[in-house]
């Protein structure tokens with residue numbers, strides 16, 4: 001290692017975030033995304049951002065905050081910022097028990113309602129879809145459930161995320177082994193083709209999913225999502241504070257058609273967030289119904 005690189009290493013490591021800088025950066029992130037970074041994550045936060053400060057040639061967190069607020073490249077930097085503060089953990093067929101309840105009760109109910117009304121259309125919204133595993137899983141479940149009848153349905157799955165890198169990955173539809181850690185083998189064999197070390201998802205599955213970069217904190221933008229029969233927002237509101245949770249859940253309520261359902265992650269609930277939905281308890285899952 002040269003003297004030069006070791007001194008750079010030392011300089012980068014010595015950039016610390018002060019309490020005041022942490023609060024200012026945390027409030028800025030909250031204002032822009034609704035994500036609330038807990039004090040406990042301060043040091044994790046510091047190490048994630050330090051690398052970025054080095055890349056930009058900045059020597060303090062105060063300079064970075066100024067950069068985010070005033071630099072001509074601030075819009076592009078927001079994309080990087082969101083990527084550094086979000087957790088994108090996901091997988092195909094995540095939470096099988098919930099998905100069983102979804103298929104056997106929620107989806108069945110909505111499909112029966114639509115058939116009775118002779119409206120062969122279905123809109124699902126996957127809000128906070130990460131790299132696409134969730135909306136693609138929903139598309140696979142629909143293929144399994146409807147079989148050949150699927151060609152007579154107009155199905156649209158709107159899938160959004162705050163992270164551009166995740167949306168790009170989702171659109172590419174190419175996945176490594178670990179994306180299948182919760183996936184039955186038969187499903188992988190049926191809906192994916194091996195491509196080197198990776199797996200490419202079938203066109204039939206991707207066709208009905210529409211990915212867009214979107215911030216759940218921007219309620220005006222959310223109004224562009226077509227009215228949904230079902231909203232999936234799993235493992236997303238866990239990162240929001242109470243007021244952001246309320247705003248986002250209200251947007252879901254407004255978006256849903258009467259009789260529609262909201263599905264949250266297994267560690268999330270509407271307790272203290274909303275009383276407008278009726279919770280319906282199934283083994284392994286709660287579905288929130290808009291009556």
Ligand SMILES: C[S@@+](CC[C@H](N)C(=O)[O-])C[C@H]1O[C@@H](n2cnc3c(N)ncnc32)[C@H](O)[C@@H]1O
Nearest residue numbers: 086087088089090128130161162215216234235
């Ligand atoms: C842990 S992942 C969950 C992915 C998937 N729903 C699942 O349960 O497997 C959370 C996702 O929410 C996204 N997210 C966080 N805040 C968001 C916001 N304000 N607007 C849109 N997406 C957001 C993150 O970028 C991340 O990809």
